[in-house]
Amino acid sequence: MAVQQVADAPAGLRGRSARHRRSWTGWRFVGPFMAVFALVFLAPIGYSIYLSLYRNRLIGGNSFVGLDNYTQALQDPQFWTGVGRVGLFLVVQVPIMLFIALLVALAIDSGRLYGSAFFRVTIFLPYAVPAVVATLMWGFMYSNQFGLIGNINDALNVKLPEPLSANLALASIGNIVTWEFVGYNMLIFYSALRVVPTSLYESAELDGAGQFRIITAIKLPAIRGALMIATIFSIIGSFQLFSEPIIMRPLARNVFTTDYTPNMYAYSLSFAGQQYNYAATVAIIMGVITMVVAYVVQLRGTREK
Amino acid sequence: MTTAVQNPRRTPTPRRRRRGRQRNLTLTLLTALMALYTLIPLTWLVINATKTQEGLLDSFGLWFASDKFALWDNIRQTLTYDDGVFLRWLGNTVLYVVVGAGGATLLATLGGYGLAKFDFVGKRAVFATVIGAVAVPGTALAVPTFLMFSKMGLTNTPWSVIIPSLVSPFGLYLMWTFSAQAIPDEMLEAARIDGASEFRTFFRISVPLLGPGIVTVLLFTVVATWNNYFLPLIMLKDPSWYPLTIGLNSWNDQAQTVGGQAVFNLVITGSLLTILPLLAAFLFLQRYWQSGLAAGSVKE
Numbered sequence: 001m002a003v004q005q006v007a008d009a010p011a012g013l014r015g016r017s018a019r020h021r022r023s024w025t026g027w028r029f030v031g032p033f034m035a036v037f038a039l040v041f042l043a044p045i046g047y048s049i050y051l052s053l054y055r056n057r058l059i060g061g062n063s064f065v066g067l068d069n070y071t072q073a074l075q076d077p078q079f080w081t082g083v084g085r086v087g088l089f090l091v092v093q094v095p096i097m098l099f100i101a102l103l104v105a106l107a108i109d110s111g112r113l114y115g116s117a118f119f120r121v122t123i124f125l126p127y128a129v130p131a132v133v134a135t136l137m138w139g140f141m142y143s144n145q146f147g148l149i150g151n152i153n154d155a156l157n158v159k160l161p162e163p164l165s166a167n168l169a170l171a172s173i174g175n176i177v178t179w180e181f182v183g184y185n186m187l188i189f190y191s192a193l194r195v196v197p198t199s200l201y202e203s204a205e206l207d208g209a210g211q212f213r214i215i216t217a218i219k220l221p222a223i224r225g226a227l228m229i230a231t232i233f234s235i236i237g238s239f240q241l242f243s244e245p246i247i248m249r250p251l252a253r254n255v256f257t258t259d260y261t262p263n264m265y266a267y268s269l270s271f272a273g274q275q276y277n278y279a280a281t282v283a284i285i286m287g288v289i290t291m292v293v294a295y296v297v298q299l300r301g302t303r304e305k
Numbered sequence: 306m307t308t309a310v311q312n313p314r315r316t317p318t319p320r321r322r323r324r325g326r327q328r329n330l331t332l333t334l335l336t337a338l339m340a341l342y343t344l345i346p347l348t349w350l351v352i353n354a355t356k357t358q359e360g361l362l363d364s365f366g367l368w369f370a371s372d373k374f375a376l377w378d379n380i381r382q383t384l385t386y387d388d389g390v391f392l393r394w395l396g397n398t399v400l401y402v403v404v405g406a407g408g409a410t411l412l413a414t415l416g417g418y419g420l421a422k423f424d425f426v427g428k429r430a431v432f433a434t435v436i437g438a439v440a441v442p443g444t445a446l447a448v449p450t451f452l453m454f455s456k457m458g459l460t461n462t463p464w465s466v467i468i469p470s471l472v473s474p475f476g477l478y479l480m481w482t483f484s485a486q487a488i489p490d491e492m493l494e495a496a497r498i499d500g501a502s503e504f505r506t507f508f509r510i511s512v513p514l515l516g517p518g519i520v521t522v523l524l525f526t527v528v529a530t531w532n533n534y535f536l537p538l539i540m541l542k543d544p545s546w547y548p549l550t551i552g553l554n555s556w557n558d559q560a561q562t563v564g565g566q567a568v569f570n571l572v573i574t575g576s577l578l579t580i581l582p583l584l585a586a587f588l589f590l591q592r593y594w595q596s597g598l599a600a601g602s603v604k605e
Contacts, residue, residue: 023426025503029419030431033412033477040450040469041438048449100339107336112329121591122340125347128583130532132550133576136557137346140353140573141366148349148366155365179346182339191595243534247554250561270448271539283445291441 051280069281079282082262083289085170090238090293093174098230101182105189106215120190124183131180135247138176143251164252173244181237185230192226193219228301232294239290242267262286354379354574361569379574386571391578393545394552398531400463401548405470406526413473413522417480418511422493435474451539465540466548470530476522483518484511520593524586531583549579 055065108116142163144150163172200218242263249256258268270279360370383391459465488511496506534550553575560567
């Protein structure tokens with residue numbers, strides 16, 4: 001993914017160093033990485049494809065079933081409900097998060113803030129907080145028992161909507177994920193803005209362009225690579241949604257069901273249900289969906305150039 | 306701060322421009338709202354780490370409990386509860402981080418350097434495979450990895466957490482771009498002409514030039530390993546191998562089990578102790594990771 005940006009970047013692929021030493025020497029450096037990579041990336045991918053083609057029955061044992069598991073998964077309402085949920089999460093949460101991140105990055109880069117270094121570091125900090133801790137904290141605050149919502153209800157004698165009710169649960173997760181990653185994305189955008197040649201802004205200003213025009217005509221096109229990378233990472237992250245709902249599950253078991261997201265579904269299939277073959281199938285389909293969506297977004301992004 | 310890696314022609318101008326700008330109060334206040342949003346949960350955590358289990362229930366969330374300032378008690382209890390299992394988890398986490406993130410950084414540095422500075426048979430295949438595999442959701446690999454490791458007898462051992470942590474495709478990519486920019490080919494040529502071996506050249510000449518890149522990759526792999534949840538969750542059954550993340554969550558779940566004791570004050574204090582080292586590392590090493598990010602992830 002992000003092949004275009006990535007392929008353009010490393011000069012070594014075509015650079016001057018490419019001319020000499022066409023030999024096996026490079027493998028002595030790349031070899032160790034690739035060996036572990038093969039063990040923890042390639043082998044599991046191969047193994048899950050193998051698993052997805054078999055089925056384990058109590059009677060008859062392990063047998064080859066072709067694409068039966070795939071047919072079953074494609075008609076499985078539990079699976080598709082989860083896909084729909086992370087899809088909704090993706091189209092709502094990701095744009096909001098990236099938009100806020102972009103606004104903050106533009107504000108910090110504009111040089112018009114007091115204490116911009118403080119803001120840059122502070123807003124980035126949640127990235128260093130483990131998803132477990134972030135979810136536990138927000139979960140406590142959401143809860144009625146001794147959370148902030150309960151406090152506010154008591155103090156003002158009102159009844160705020162419950163963040164963990166069925167209607168709001170996904171939004172509450174969206175808030176946690178936004179809190180965790182808005183700063184990380186902000187920093188990616190900010191780093192990209194830093195290397196835009198400022199002579200461009202100066203001449204635009206001399207020509208009488210306003211700030212808004214400078215942002216849309218110069219800054220945004222200049223950081224489109226960063227925007228693309230952040231979007232694709234966020235898409236992958238959304239489809240993998242797992243830690244936040246599963247950690248909050250004890251707070252609302254009826255809301256965060258074991259098939260709340262496709263990942264939770266695959267997890268409970270294998271570790272509660274011992275259905276490893278079907279779980280592998282679900283995981284592969286999710287992987288394919290992720291790659292297709294990321295690829296389409298990437299294609300659209302490149303075409304709009 | 307990023308001079309080593311950015312296009313040198315560009316760097317001086319932004320500084321001058323930025324200093325001359327007029328500051329804007331409204332924009333600052335709006336950004337401050339965002340900072341407030343960031344800080345409220347962290348403030349909540351610090352304040353509530355000072356409360357007893359009872360204090361948590363009957364005091365306002367964003368202010369201290371009136372009865373007792375229990376922070377030191379909580380820390381002592383957290384460290385000694387259940388025969389000091391928290392310290393055991395901390396030790397496990399440090400082990401996973403040192404071997405996992407340290408190893409990942411070493412492999413990424415060697416690999417990135419190899420890709421940037423050598424032309425070798427199969428290089429394009431390496432590139433295509435790594436990029437392609439990154440798009441595969443990590444959690445999709447978890448189940449098959451678990452089954453493989455279980456056949457190899459590795460599950461429920463530290464290796465099951467450490468080995469998958471050793472690969473950081475993002476780190477490889479970052480070190481690749483970084484090596485391509487930071488190490489002049491002429492220097493390597495000169496060393497080769499002097500007869501230095503490739504590995505000697507790497508450690509004596511290249512590693513010092515790669516400093517900021519290495520710190521960045523190290524910091525990000527440390528965060529990934531320290532914060533890892535899914536992988537240890539499926540790989541480990543024995544609580545004595547848990548890292549902090551799994552351990553804290555098991556304390557939290559304890560209140561739900563029949564006859565389990567609610568220890569939310571310890572969950573909260575433990576969470577605070579868990580995030581402090583990483584927050585400190587990010588604050589103290591800002592200079593490095595900010596320049597490293599600027600160099601790597603965001604090339605146009």
